[in-house]
Amino acid sequence: MIPKSWKALQPIVKAGSRSLTTSDLHRQLKKPILVTQSSTLQKKINYYAIEPKNEPTIGTLMKESRSRDKNKLVRSCQFMHREFLVRISKVIIHLQNLPYLLLTNEDIKRVLDLYMYAFTDMLHQPKIQNIGDVDKFNETLSGLLDDLQDILLILSRGIHDSQPHFKSEDFNGTVQKIMDYITINRLCNRILARHHLSTHITREGYISVVNTELSLKKIINKNAAFAANVCQNVYMDTLPEVLIDGHADTRVAFIPNIIDYILREILKNSFRATVEANLHKVDKPPIICTICNTPDFWTIRVSDRGTGMTEEVLKQVENYCYTSFKQEQQYSHAFGDLVSVAGQDQGSSLAGFGVGIPVSKAYVKFVGGKLEFQTMPGIGTDVYIKIPQLSMMLDNVRI
Numbered sequence: 001m002i003p004k005s006w007k008a009l010q011p012i013v014k015a016g017s018r019s020l021t022t023s024d025l026h027r028q029l030k031k032p033i034l035v036t037q038s039s040t041l042q043k044k045i046n047y048y049a050i051e052p053k054n055e056p057t058i059g060t061l062m063k064e065s066r067s068r069d070k071n072k073l074v075r076s077c078q079f080m081h082r083e084f085l086v087r088i089s090k091v092i093i094h095l096q097n098l099p100y101l102l103l104t105n106e107d108i109k110r111v112l113d114l115y116m117y118a119f120t121d122m123l124h125q126p127k128i129q130n131i132g133d134v135d136k137f138n139e140t141l142s143g144l145l146d147d148l149q150d151i152l153l154i155l156s157r158g159i160h161d162s163q164p165h166f167k168s169e170d171f172n173g174t175v176q177k178i179m180d181y182i183t184i185n186r187l188c189n190r191i192l193a194r195h196h197l198s199t200h201i202t203r204e205g206y207i208s209v210v211n212t213e214l215s216l217k218k219i220i221n222k223n224a225a226f227a228a229n230v231c232q233n234v235y236m237d238t239l240p241e242v243l244i245d246g247h248a249d250t251r252v253a254f255i256p257n258i259i260d261y262i263l264r265e266i267l268k269n270s271f272r273a274t275v276e277a278n279l280h281k282v283d284k285p286p287i288i289c290t291i292c293n294t295p296d297f298w299t300i301r302v303s304d305r306g307t308g309m310t311e312e313v314l315k316q317v318e319n320y321c322y323t324s325f326k327q328e329q330q331y332s333h334a335f336g337d338l339v340s341v342a343g344q345d346q347g348s349s350l351a352g353f354g355v356g357i358p359v360s361k362a363y364v365k366f367v368g369g370k371l372e373f374q375t376m377p378g379i380g381t382d383v384y385i386k387i388p389q390l391s392m393m394l395d396n397v398r399i
């Protein structure tokens with residue numbers, strides 16, 4: 001919803017440089033691009049942006065979710081209210097300080113606007129005083145998360161389109177910084193919100209946002225099925241099998257959404273590389289996921305016998321917006337729209353955004369783990385996802 005105060009600003013609606021066609025983007029596009037900004041609003045943003053964030057550890061969230069205190073829901077809303085104002089204002093300031101040329105891009109302006117709207121929604125949220133105010137706040141919070149769902153993709157496209165105007169070293173540094181910042185800010189906000197929204201619900205196997213018995217085999221199989229489906233839609237070819245070996249029955253305590261995202265992206269890349277290296281061959285070499293569980297870390301190695309990566313690709317693989325997926329590929333087959341940037345969200349498209357690896361890398365780093373590649377061009381790629389056990393994250397990972 002667009003707050004009343006914004007209407008007075010007489011927004012100028014600008015058509016985007018290219019059409020945005022996912023259903024989520026449609027919803028976001030209903031909101032006009034606001035070119036004018038109110039100085040009162042900017043003052044509020046500046047005020048909150050210099051406030052310190054509260055960054056509870058995972059351990060604190062888990063302890064808190066066990067508490068039976070009746071007032072905890074109201075307190076949690078109050079905490080989230082202030083926290084979101086502070087966190088969103090910091091992103092706005094980061095975006096406003098981007099080089100001017102980047103800010104002239106319609107997609108980047110759109111991202112800035114989405115954050116402005118989110119900030120205003122929170123600012124106009126009535127004070128939360130008792131249990132009767134909780135539902136209204138939760139509704140605003142959920143709406144805000146929906147609105148900010150696709151910002152990384154919109155930003156990535158805007159950055160990609162702006163690239164020709166910049167020298168590559170300056171550009172890469174600026175882009176990596178802002179994308180990493182927004183990636184982790186977005187992840188933490190979503191974790192906090194999920195923690196808050198589940199305050200009054202008991203979910204089996206969960207303490208706060210942590211699944212204490214996460215089966216790695218199950219989560220690999222789920223994402224392999226998903227990646228296979230997406231790949232099949234693009235290439236209409238036979239697909240490699242996904243095999244799981246090593247400590248295959250490992251269960252870990254972890255935030256499932258993080259490893260879910262990473263596995264989906266790594267497996268999509270492996271499917272694509274395997275199929276591209278073996279086009280029209282009936283038997284494709286399998287993708288092998290090897291699990292290793294130790295007292296300190298658990299590791300998943302995703303090993304494909306696909307195209308492998310040249311030195312040139314390997315150098316850029318962690319850069320936001322780098323993709324070897326060509327625009328023409330997206331339209332060159334009957335089901336081209338299934339991989340088009342404009343037609344799908346990143347999860348359900350095979351490739352082309354250039355965010356799968358850099359976002360995975362940022363997530364893994366955030367929890368104190370490592371994402372590493374061993375690759376041989378023409379032979380294949382091994383990706384190592386190494387994550388610390390929960391006991392090592394409890395006091396170290398701040399959300």
Ligand SMILES: Nc1ncnc2c1ncn2[C@@H]1O[C@H](COP(=O)(O)OP(=O)(O)OP(=O)(O)O)[C@@H](O)[C@H]1O
Nearest residue numbers: 269270273308323324351352353354355356357381
């Ligand atoms: N297993 C792999 N085998 C060969 N090349 C790979 C592999 N994984 C990644 N790459 C290369 O790294 C590039 C970047 O990967 P990344 O997942 O970040 O982006 P993408 O797959 O192109 O797009 P998307 O963000 O939609 O996933 C790929 O385009 C591809 O060239």
Ligand SMILES: [Mg+2]
Nearest residue numbers: 265269351356
């Ligand atoms: Mg990818």
